[in-house]
Amino acid sequence: MSIIQIKGNVRYKITIDPSVWIFDDRKFLMDSFFEKGAASEDTQLDHELDQERVIREGQTLPPTLKTEKKYEKERLVTGSFGMKLGDMLKNAEPFEEAKTCEFVTETETIAAPLAKAMESIAHFSQNGKPITEKGPIHVYFADQSNITQPIKGVKELIIT
Template identity: 55%
Template sequence: MEIITITGNVKYAITLDPSVWIFDDRKFELDRFFSKEAEQEQEYLDIDRERIIREGAVSPPTLKSEKKYEREKLLDGTFAIKLEPFLHNAEVSETAAFCIFKTEAGDFSVPIGEAGGILLCFSKNGKPLTEDGPVHVYFADGSNRTNPIKNVKEIHVQ
């Protein structure tokens, strides 16, 4: 079990356990987050599905099949969660300027104003990130999508 701590210029130093985030309602599929086309396609499918159901052409899926679909998605999905709620819980000081991700390869610094939008990927293809994890850090704009920050051991607010 690998954990990450948030320390430094915060009111409460907290410990994060990414292995339990799979049960967190705030998680989302990372690939869908970065895919604007998939988002537009899903929006179209949702509208079309609502129209078909409203017109009575098909009945809505049963709860049992929806649960099965969600379970399958958990087994092969790549999931992430935003850093913002954890920084909020740690109560970052008003004087904080940077969020530093401490890794085996060195430290990576992000301005505190941008840190809340950081994405913490904790599961790839349904598996926890055991080799180079426990999380991979992605910027919300996708600029490091092919080369995320890996082997994060601590998040230090300065």
């Protein structure tokens, strides 16, 4: 199943489908997350925007709409994407007393502070395809403390 439920100590229980995030403007390339090391998210975003600008403006040739569309289409087909999980958690509107987020998989439940969960990254697309093996998302913490062992197979997010 490719849907994830957000429930618990929230105003709105939400069901999300990460496969549609490919069309969301908030997504970003996971390569930049894996390469960033100690760099801040703002620096990463600035770098991505600079790369986008160079591609769109071109090094030597002026951009064309056809070139931009071709580049974007190719990126969607071959790229690996993630999205900040906090964007989804904010929509559920956790209550003020909520302090923890539990990542529920088929085999275990991993608890993290809500603030850490808000900054975490949901990796939802690998090489242009939805993550199916132990998917629909793999969760990485922004501090990269679980970079070699992400939380895989997340089915529910329970806010407590």
